[in-house]
Amino acid sequence: MGEISRRDFIKLSTASSVYLAIGFSSSEFGISEAIADDKNALNSNESFSGTWIKIDQNNICTITIPETEMGQGIYTGLSTLIADELDMEWQAVNVVRASAASKYGNQLTGGSYSIRKRWGQFREIAALTRQMFIESAANSWGVSADNCITKNATVFDKTSDRKIKYSALIERVNKKSLPENALLKTSEEFNLIGKNTRRVDALNKVNGEAIFGIDVQLPNMLIATTVHAPIFGATIGKINKDKALNVAGVVKIVKIENAVAVIAKDTWSAFKAAKLLNIDWQFSGKKINSDDIKLSMQQALEKDAAVVIESGNMNVAGDIISANYIAPFQAHATTEPMNCSVHIHDGVCEVWAPTQAPTKAKKMAQKYYYSLTDRLWKKAKKLLKANNVDDVVVHTTYVGGGFGRRLQQDFVAEAVQIATQVSQPIKLIWRREEDMQHDFYRPIALSKLQAKVNAEGYPVSLNHHIISPSLRESLSPGSLKRNKQIDKVAIEGAANIPYDIPNHKISYSAISSPVPLGYWRSVGSSINAYHLECFFDELAADKNIDAFKYRQKLLGNSPRLLETLNRVAEISKWKTDPNVYYGIASHSSYGSHVSQVVKLIKQNQRFIIEHVYCVIDCGIAINPNIIKAQLEGSIIYGISSIKSEITISDGKVDQSNFHDFPLLKFKNSPKITCEIIDSFESPGGVGEPAVPPAIPAVLNAYYAATGERVRSLPIKSSKLVL
8 A cells, every 4th residue: 555645745725614625736746735725625524625525514525626527437437536435425425616726736638647646645645634523533542543443434443433524523633633544446446446436427427417518508608609710820900891791690800810700699690690790811922732741741852851760780680661641630629619718807707618628718718818908907917916806817618529639729819809999798609610721730740661581570670760740840939949850749659669569760850830720639649540550560561460460469568558559459359350351550658558459341332430349457446337338438539640741732631521420320430339448557548549559440441451552541441331
């Protein structure tokens, strides 16, 4: 059992009451300090009240979750860590979302990181809390704390039949000094971790009570929508508002920093008026096209590149096999379009945002609220601050799909700017066309792959040259210079290749592009897994070696990934059905290891994905059902990207909606079987790791069926039904 000491905690008190308030500093790692809770919290004899955990007189445990719930089950997963270590009954657990506040540290949900980040932190907080209840009970009974155990929010005396609920110990606990140490449970002692507990957000989502960003309703609320420059780099010129202002329900049309906003009494009036705006967009320079970007990437192949990894002897002898692979720009295509509600009142800017980054959302709201409000508001703000009242409040709502798009806070910035133009609360809703054409896209990327293979057909060297616009540079200018011209996102999934290859070189070339870039579900791994896993399939096919056995031989130094490979071959009954075309792929990302097998079958001269098998080793599985749901969603998302792309013509995005940016339809979705490897390792991520292998597994099965290699996405063939 692991121990934590009291040296990283303090106890804070007010004149009227005492609260244990345990939390983290702004650092994302480790437990660093205790933080005082709200001054208006309940009196010390009414509740045990902390930043993360509150237990009331009814033995109800309320857990505050700082991460964003966007379908991945994080409210359930994180509360499970606390409830298990605290020995709470699951039905007595209540979850509330945290507003954006410094006491919760940097609130950001992405990179399949939430459970990994909180795994130790939340369990340690709960263990310390449990120990305080144990010691309080032991003191009241006059026995050693070692004689006491906990179960279902109750302390039991092992030497007698005495027991006492946590709720009856609240006053004692709040007056007690922190214990010297607390013991973490071993995996054998878990009661909730590893079990399929119900999702804490399931009921509200089923009965319609769950509030997503787009659901927010406030009295006298107006609806706004924005129109952005269709051409990357264009600015707003003259605006002809006449036709738009004639639309019934339109209240106001205003220019904001990077767009024109229509404010109306209802959604449809705003949308209709937006289409009638006549804006003279100003642009000078060359309008970019997809072909220009691809040409730049081809030209970069002939130039010097930044070396990422170079190990061994790249001049080793062997037969050379080469191939170039390209992945297109991708949009996030979230089900819920960008939206944000803002109400400026009484000197306060109140924001409701479906954001993956509440801390960033608050900073963005502060930036525009502070710069746009007049002297009267500034005077009110001074009074608020003098009374320790926050003048910018961000409420994080449920999110209808994030996938990385909502890490950027442009929609929050726009909503705050619009709200300063009217005296009523506003809800900004982007039209789907604006959403599709003004995304932060996954970068286009080209891989030049060259392997040298020995007489048996196995690689003795691999040279991988990656060319793409830099995502990091797009979001943070100067990043490339600071990182020796290497974008760590671009090489993700390539730098950590699991195969045992003695001689290996990776290089990277960044090209310039005005297309805004952002994090997309599994980011660089989604690109490099496609390129590498299809290329390794080529290497196996070149010597007529079974694709599964080929990988198996190369994974000797990656035992966890190898186990998933062996298991997925077993449960899919690899190549046992002569009427089925099989594809296989493996990839490790975000601390987890995934292998997949795809089965294609032929129907009416076309091929359909009949079944996908997925095996993951994600360390300790907090909630198996939620993990499987995440794997299924990731597989669907990955398969969808095989047939979709974002292209640029004359400086603007060609695609505008789901008719020309297709997603996988229900009728074409395959059966999916997922299995989780039993593991005692610390948890890995689960929201993204199944996306990368899904893409090459499908394409490798397509090759098995047709003999055609798909080295450039999206797939154009009508033979594959998607």
